[in-house]
Amino acid sequence: MKTLVSLLLLGLSFVTSADCTFRFASYYGDHMVLQQQPARAVVWGYGEPGAELTVSLEPGLEPGLGPGSLTISKTAVTINDEGVWKLMLPAMGYGGPYHLVAQQFTTNTTTIYLKDILFGDVWLCSGQSNMEMTVSQMFNASEELKMASDYPYIRLFAASLEQSDVELQDLIKVDLQWSLPSAGTLGQGNFTYFSAVCWVFGRHLAHRLKYPIGLVESSYSGTPVEAWSSKTALKKCGLSNAADNSYSFNFFDMMVASSSMYSVLWNAMIHPLINMTIKGAIWYQGEQNTEINTDLYNCTFPTLISDWRRRFHEGSLGQTDPIFPFGFVQLSTYQKAKQKDNYPVIRWHQTADFGYTPNSKMPNTFMAVTMDLGDEKSPYGSVHPRDKGTVGYRLYLGARAIAYGEKEVQFQGPFPVRIDVYYEYLYMNITYDQKLLMTGTCDNMFEVYCSTDKGKSYKWVPVPASYLVISPKRVTISFDGCPDAQGVRYAWNDWPCEYKRCSLYSVQKKLPAPLFVKYFAT
Numbered sequence: 001m002k003t004l005v006s007l008l009l010l011g012l013s014f015v016t017s018a019d020c021t022f023r024f025a026s027y028y029g030d031h032m033v034l035q036q037q038p039a040r041a042v043v044w045g046y047g048e049p050g051a052e053l054t055v056s057l058e059p060g061l062e063p064g065l066g067p068g069s070l071t072i073s074k075t076a077v078t079i080n081d082e083g084v085w086k087l088m089l090p091a092m093g094y095g096g097p098y099h100l101v102a103q104q105f106t107t108n109t110t111t112i113y114l115k116d117i118l119f120g121d122v123w124l125c126s127g128q129s130n131m132e133m134t135v136s137q138m139f140n141a142s143e144e145l146k147m148a149s150d151y152p153y154i155r156l157f158a159a160s161l162e163q164s165d166v167e168l169q170d171l172i173k174v175d176l177q178w179s180l181p182s183a184g185t186l187g188q189g190n191f192t193y194f195s196a197v198c199w200v201f202g203r204h205l206a207h208r209l210k211y212p213i214g215l216v217e218s219s220y221s222g223t224p225v226e227a228w229s230s231k232t233a234l235k236k237c238g239l240s241n242a243a244d245n246s247y248s249f250n251f252f253d254m255m256v257a258s259s260s261m262y263s264v265l266w267n268a269m270i271h272p273l274i275n276m277t278i279k280g281a282i283w284y285q286g287e288q289n290t291e292i293n294t295d296l297y298n299c300t301f302p303t304l305i306s307d308w309r310r311r312f313h314e315g316s317l318g319q320t321d322p323i324f325p326f327g328f329v330q331l332s333t334y335q336k337a338k339q340k341d342n343y344p345v346i347r348w349h350q351t352a353d354f355g356y357t358p359n360s361k362m363p364n365t366f367m368a369v370t371m372d373l374g375d376e377k378s379p380y381g382s383v384h385p386r387d388k389g390t391v392g393y394r395l396y397l398g399a400r401a402i403a404y405g406e407k408e409v410q411f412q413g414p415f416p417v418r419i420d421v422y423y424e425y426l427y428m429n430i431t432y433d434q435k436l437l438m439t440g441t442c443d444n445m446f447e448v449y450c451s452t453d454k455g456k457s458y459k460w461v462p463v464p465a466s467y468l469v470i471s472p473k474r475v476t477i478s479f480d481g482c483p484d485a486q487g488v489r490y491a492w493n494d495w496p497c498e499y500k501r502c503s504l505y506s507v508q509k510k511l512p513a514p515l516f517v518k519y520f521a522t
């Protein structure tokens, strides 16, 4: 009996689109935020195939509570043969509350509605466990939870952790239906909901913009980028399912019996959302790819971004910007004692090997550098640093500059614009794009690629602070003892410095200089 019931439940969850009960799709609910102008919000749902349907947008919290019978818009469509309807609302300025009334006309008229709808900006938050880490797990959690009720115009939504071998039309399950922030909705169990990075990012935006912000979390611990990528995106990077079908992947602590981990989260947790109009996305992922396809991340990650952009643009009938702003967190730290190259390699690949973003391969992106936020004593493991406040704030600066056009907002740490090597005098000048603030020690954060056997072999040699001169926009490194120097790199370590004590920061916003590597052309 028990088995039968669970089988039935399992069955039901996969036939949602064949179920013609008149309703909105899973992620349209009371208290939601719909994307404001200039885009038009897309609304869709299910109903009787062939039936006529209207959707009206009306002011007021819910029917009967508006200022009379004003209707802002009324859109009529015919439900298609699959029992799906989809339409665009007019472009709306931010604000609310509104309610949305849908009526289906069969032999009887059926009415359903959503109440307390706001217009504002909708941001999608995705990635692995560092995105999943909840507000209750971060430093200063109690202050954040206390602040929650000051932001009734931020609305939260969290998709359930699900996987699928095929692209699903709708979410299988929802962990948190659209809700107002509260200690309860923000502070669930460890790695459940709501995401601390997503919340802090949204809280800063709401505070600055003074209008509603919708936050949609869809993240899953321990997952590689391949799971979040469509088959088309993976193919562009030379990855095909056939090569991977014996692979069983360890999602956090749950073994997945799926034939392949490729695309399973794209299919179940992102593809269902593409019909929703969104402002942009933020992403915190990459730790898992320090073990899987590390060298391909400079392809898989930029390709994921362009693929998501194309699919959201299409799904929303052209309403989501085809190059919507995409912010991401450059990996933090993992192991202090056993320094390996894979963390810096992923950090570098996260920028498509440019070192900074946006760049020509990653337009309209912004990056929060976090390699200086290591937290060795995190009770969640050192791979899960608790300072999510700084992460969310640094992302917010990027959003202001890239997504909201505040060009003067500093969101990038210093980065070299040129490197001049003077072999005859055995020193190099690294010129940065902005003034440098020296914070921590400069011992060993720079390394020079040296040969001690007249160019037969090379190795990276750390530069002691006594070999460095830092002037306002320049680092001068002398390399006597290394006359054949062939390259220079900065912060190329899993754990490059103590908490907020890397060598170089920006003066104004104290943003860390990102890592870089440069080989000299000779």
Ligand SMILES: *[C@@H]1O[C@H](CO)[C@@H](O)[C@H](O)[C@H]1NC(C)=O
Residues within 6 Å of the ligand: 106, 107, 108
């Ligand atoms: C229409 O409504 C009547 C009365 O509520 C009900 O008996 C009938 O089953 C309904 N028909 C349909 C097609 O839903």
Ligand SMILES: *[C@@H]1O[C@H](CO)[C@@H](O)[C@H](O)[C@H]1NC(C)=O
Residues within 6 Å of the ligand: 139, 140, 143, 387, 389, 390
């Ligand atoms: C925690 O809050 C205090 C006081 O508001 C602040 O000074 C400190 O920087 C915060 N710490 C972190 C890690 O966010």
Ligand SMILES: *[C@@H]1O[C@H](CO)[C@@H](O)[C@H](O)[C@H]1NC(C)=O
Residues within 6 Å of the ligand: 044, 084, 085, 086, 168, 169, 170, 271, 272, 273, 274, 275, 315
């Ligand atoms: C998006 O809308 C279309 C109708 O245009 C519908 O068929 C589809 O199920 C919706 N969902 C997804 C994920 O495409």
Ligand SMILES: *[C@@H]1O[C@H](CO)[C@@H](O)[C@H](O)[C@H]1NC(C)=O
Residues within 6 Å of the ligand: 188, 189, 190, 379, 380
């Ligand atoms: C979350 O993890 C911390 C640290 O391991 C633990 O103290 C706490 O009890 C956990 N909370 C829940 C709700 O499981």
Ligand SMILES: *[C@@H]1O[C@H](CO)[C@@H](O)[C@H](O)[C@H]1NC(C)=O
Residues within 6 Å of the ligand: 294, 295, 296, 298, 299, 352, 353
């Ligand atoms: C990506 O990085 C690898 C080394 O890790 C390199 O061989 C390859 O050329 C890079 N690909 C792109 C597209 O930049």
Ligand SMILES: *[C@@H]1O[C@H](CO)[C@@H](O)[C@H](O)[C@H]1NC(C)=O
Residues within 6 Å of the ligand: 422, 428, 429, 471, 474, 476
């Ligand atoms: C290199 O930088 C130092 C310090 O700013 C400066 O004194 C020196 O003139 C520079 N060298 C060249 C060739 O520009």
